[in-house]
Amino acid sequence: MTKDQYKESIKLHELRTPLFGIQSTLEYILDQLDQLDQDMIQELLGKVLLSCKRMDNSLIKLQRWATLDKGSDEPESYLSCQKLLEKKIGSKPNFKLGVIRDFKLVFREDQLSFLLDELVENASKFHSSKEPIQVILDVNQLIILNHQNNLNPTQVFHPEPFFQINRPIREQQGLGLGLAICQAYARQNNTELTFQISKGIFRAVLKSC
Structure with missing residues (x-):
């Protein structure tokens, strides 16, 4: 094939x-x-x-x-990334928010809502530990850390549309579009979204440029 x-x-x-x-x-x-x-x-x-x-x-x-290349609303300025995250994960018991330093984020509203929902859903979906999922705000970056056992021990992860990892075992992964769309939205809003796994910890980092 x-x-x-x-x-x-x-x-x-x-x-x-x-x-x-x-x-x-x-x-x-x-x-x-x-x-x-x-x-x-x-x-x-x-x-x-x-x-x-x-x-x-x-x-x-x-x-x-x-419709990635089609026009969207003008970006909005969010003075507190912490407040955005508290709305997304405040009622989720398996998440733990740590704030080292809050920061301002300029992003299109619909795209930001999708991106945050997708990162939270992905972390919940593939989390393989009883430990809480760590969400950290540091200098101009949002970091989400969770245990995943479906990737290689250490690698940089590049989301690819319509691709599934270990498909016969983990068929619930969907189309493989979510994180790829998130990366595209990040680029469109002058931010950078990267993924890496090290020692079984999946790390998603949204960095404001």
């Missing part, structure tokens, strides 16, 4: 899998409707809803990827 064929298979797999789950579950409910109690129906419909959300998330990212 060529690299282009592999990437195409990722797209088809990530879109068709939740759709197949929705279809098969609804067919089962209709076929067994007279024999299913309300609790079972609610459980099955909950699985349908999760599949719908997964597909919707993939389609939204595909749209964002397709």
